[in-house]
Amino acid sequence: MSGIPRPTVEKLLKENEDHKCSDSEVCVKLVALADLPTLYGNYQVAAFWNNFDRKEHAAFVHGDVVGMEEVPVRLHSECLTGDAIGSLRCDCREQLVQSLKRIGEMECGIVLYMRQEGRGIGFMNKIRAYQLQDEGYDTLKANEVLGFKPDERDYDLAAHMLGSLHVKSVRLLTNNPEKIKDLQTHGVKITSIIPVVVPPNEYNRFYLETKRRKAGHMLDSSRKEIFLEQRDDLVDDHHWNP
């Protein structure tokens, strides 16, 4: 199976054993990497340790991304109801599957899978917000509980994970302009944006509409790829060359 070759994996693991950022910084270590054939293509799965949130974040890697420029990358936040159960209240699973399929067809790429349910508010709060909506609660109030402010340290973690895999620059699969800025701030060089468009269903139409309105998501973009010029002054690259 193609992917990151075994000698490179060994080298990465060794390098990560010895790796340490200062105590005040978010630090990530690659601890294991194994083959993972999936319904959506040949992948490898990487498990990461971090000193920040005790969650076990993952990267699903297709092809040999180590030392590569312009690697397609999708940043995904765990959604138990969507990813595993196929809930129609959101579009998480659709976005995840579409990203895995598209990257699986490309030469290489990565899906970073962040174990932060409901964008970091946690599973209980997410279901509380669903419950409020079911009770006919003011949807704006429920969305407040759902929270539209991701912790910026999530991006620090993601940036470090890409750095640990020696990814030099990325083509980001996203509809969310905030993700672009936040990743850039943490030193990720983004060369272009690839929109991931999922048509709404009757259950998530309002949710998607709110996401677009409140967070400026580019859900209606019909463009295949949007090229960016890197704003070097935005970049804090303390994680970029671990």
Ligand SMILES: [Zn+2]
């Ligand atoms: Zn580190």
Ligand SMILES: [Zn+2]
């Ligand atoms: Zn979801």
